[in-house]
Amino acid sequence: MNSQQRKSSGGDFSERGTEAWPPYCCVAAFVAAALEKLGHANIGRESLAHKLDISVAPSSHNPWGLRVEVDPHLQGLTVAAATERIPRLLRSFDSELTFRHVLFNHVTLGLVEEVLVQATLQGCVVGVGYDLSLMSGTGSAMMRHVARIEPASDSEHVVILNDSEAFQPQPVLARWSDLLPAVNAVTDGFWLVGPRKSMNLAYTPCFTAIPAKGA
Numbered sequence: 001m002n003s004q005q006r007k008s009s010g011g012d013f014s015e016r017g018t019e020a021w022p023p024y025c026c027v028a029a030f031v032a033a034a035l036e037k038l039g040h041a042n043i044g045r046e047s048l049a050h051k052l053d054i055s056v057a058p059s060s061h062n063p064w065g066l067r068v069e070v071d072p073h074l075q076g077l078t079v080a081a082a083t084e085r086i087p088r089l090l091r092s093f094d095s096e097l098t099f100r101h102v103l104f105n106h107v108t109l110g111l112v113e114e115v116l117v118q119a120t121l122q123g124c125v126v127g128v129g130y131d132l133s134l135m136s137g138t139g140s141a142m143m144r145h146v147a148r149i150e151p152a153s154d155s156e157h158v159v160i161l162n163d164s165e166a167f168q169p170q171p172v173l174a175r176w177s178d179l180l181p182a183v184n185a186v187t188d189g190f191w192l193v194g195p196r197k198s199m200n201l202a203y204t205p206c207f208t209a210i211p212a213k214g215a
Contacts, residue, residue, distance in 0.1 A: 021045060022061055022062060022063055022064060023056060024056045024057070024066075026076065026145050026146045026147065027076060027191075028048050030146050030148055031048065031052065032045060032048055034148070034194075035090075035093060037125045038123075038125065049064060050064070052082075052086070053077075053081070055068065055069035055074060055075050056075060056076075057072070057075050082101065082191070083099065083101055086193070087209070090193065096195050096196055097193065097194065097195060098194070098195075099192065100199045100207055101191055102190040103188065104188070105184065106189070106204065107189070107203050111203045112176075113176060114203060115201055115202070115203055116149065116150075118201050119192055119194070119198070122194070122198035122201070123194050123195055124193065124198050126150070127146050127148050127190070127192070128146065128149045128179070129144065129145070129146045130144075130145060130146075130179060130182040131145070131182045131186045134181065134185050135174070135178060144186050144188070146191055147161060148169075149161070150171075156177070158173075158175075159171045159173060159174075160173075
């Protein structure tokens with residue numbers, strides 16, 4: 001889809017700048033990338049981070065003046081907060097867009113590869129939450145992270161795209177056998193953005209869109 005075909009951004013989002021995403025903004029980066037993949041151009045990074053109420057650690061680099069949170073379990077954007085805030089944000093762009101979170105341990109028979117392929121074919125942009133330190137093998141403390149993923153050319157691998165690191169992240173080919181333990185270590189799973197009609201997926205619990213507060 002070229003720039004002439006892409007839709008303008010919703011709300012009061014300013015044109016996308018060249019600033020890097022600050023720490024704790026991986027969810028905001030995923031949502032921005034998902035919106036652009038779905039045809040919405042010029043996503044203002046700072047504005048989006050504030051609309052999602054991303055929080056950062058007191059000692060963190062904080063050029064955008066995001067809310068400071070001392071509890072490490074609440075820094076960034078939790079699943080509970082994302083489930084409330086992301087649908088409301090998406091509706092400011094397109095009333096048919098919504099968000100869904102699916103724990104890997106809620107996928108029937110662990111068929112997560114099949115869910116990823118189906119969700120992608122149905123028009124969803126798919127992310128995954130995992131322990132970045134475990135996945136990278138650094139041996140450091142647990143680090144919750146969300147990145148975009150796409151099916152690979154074979155069933156043993158998955159493509160990871162870290163949108164919080166670059167405007168055009170380089171695809172990283174990873175083994176499912178490495179990603180699955182990193183996801184389960186933080187009891188996480190799929191982060192899905194797409195049309196409401198695309199959210200009913202085989203091998204997952206029935207989806208019912210919950211209206212976001214203030215919608």
